[in-house]
Amino acid sequence: MALYRFKSKAIRRSLRLLTALSAIALTVPAQAASWSIHYPRPINESDSRHEYPLTLLKLALSKTGVRYTLKPSERILLQGKSIRQLKENREINILWVMTDSQREKELLPIRIPIHKGLIGWRVFLINQDFAHKFTDINEIGDFSSLTVLQGAEWPDTKILQSNGFNVLTVSDFPEAFNRLELKQGDFFPRAVSEVMGELEARSISPDIVLEPSLVLHYPAAMYFFVNRSNPIMARLIETGLRRALEDGSFDNIFVTHHRKALLKVNVGERKVFTLENPLLPKETPLDDKALWFDPQRHVPESSVNAELTKD
Known part of the structure; x- marks a missing residue:
């Protein structure tokens, strides 16, 4: 009986120790972790569509102070395959695509439109x-x-x-x-x-x-998505993006990357046909003006920066 009590006390002490260690691990700041982030490899090296999302992702991560490595997948992944692989937690752990209700059910969205609705x-x-x-x-x-x-x-x-x-x-x-x-x-x-x-x-x-x-x-948003089992990464990236929005660095990158297109395309001088988007999830933050840009306004070259950073 004494031996049984001794073993019981030893087990209880071990459990308390494990609980304490777990609590300490949970309080370790994200900065102590090293994140290995894999995104879909583009079709070819000249595919410039990846440049802006990767620049913005690096900015967001830099705002959190985490250590990370950022690498493309081993093979080329087209959009449909990328979504399936991320859903199954294979090959990649982040991607950026236009949102819809089905994608938000299968994956975990970070609801900050990276192109501000463009x-x-x-x-x-x-x-x-x-x-x-x-x-x-x-x-x-x-x-x-x-x-x-x-x-x-x-x-x-x-x-x-x-x-x-x-x-x-x-x-x-x-x-x-x-x-x-x-x-x-x-x-x-x-x-x-x-x-x-x-x-x-x-x-x-x-x-x-x-x-x-x-x-x-039509109202639409491109988000960063992660696997639904990875809410810590989602919170980390969202925190970095919001800090970038607050200090203006998000808008600086947005202006730098899109300035040429906004001036060349000149949406304000075009005939606009407005469509409904039946796929837009109800959680889309359409009322948060800081997240969206309205390119229908006329933006002269001399005032692009001022106009884009309003609100």
Whole structure:
């Protein structure tokens, strides 16, 4: 009996020690950890769409003081595959994509739109031989005779279809450009935040040009997403992004990266067609003006910085 009591006391002491050690571990600041962060490898090294999200992610992490390594996945991961791999916690532990209700169920969103909503302002890449098709468009119904190119697994496809557009889906990004070059689609809507980098890519055909007078708009947000089992990383990145918003460094990067596109595209001078987004989750922080930019305002070159940093 004495031996049993001794063992019981020893077990209780061990349990108390483990509990104490666990409590200490939980209080260790995030700065003591070293985070290994893997994101989807782009299609090729000249794919400039990764530059801005990676710059913003590095900024957010720097605001928290954590040690980290940031590496692309071993293989190229297209958007649909990236989402599935992140959901299953394989190969990558972060990605950035446009949000919708299904993605927010499967993954954990960090609800700060990294492009301030510019992802939902869509200008058109077209084959220059089709330019005449866009000169007499005055209302949504005028698009009914045109074919839109979009990725099969992109939220934009469902948004456009729900608004009555005839959408031809493609398997990946390069295929959309190939079909545009071959005149197998009339236009490829691209976000203001993306289009200039794509137009300047060396691989693009000179026949593909920017349509000069029209723009589609629907409320949309591109977020960083992590696996749902990784709320600590989500909180870490959100904390860094909010600190960057507060000290102005988020807007500085936003202005630096998008300035050329905003001036070149000049959305304020275009005819705007507003669409509904039935996929937008109800949790989207549309009322937080600090998170969004309205590119419909006319922004002269001399005052881009002042206008973008208002509110």
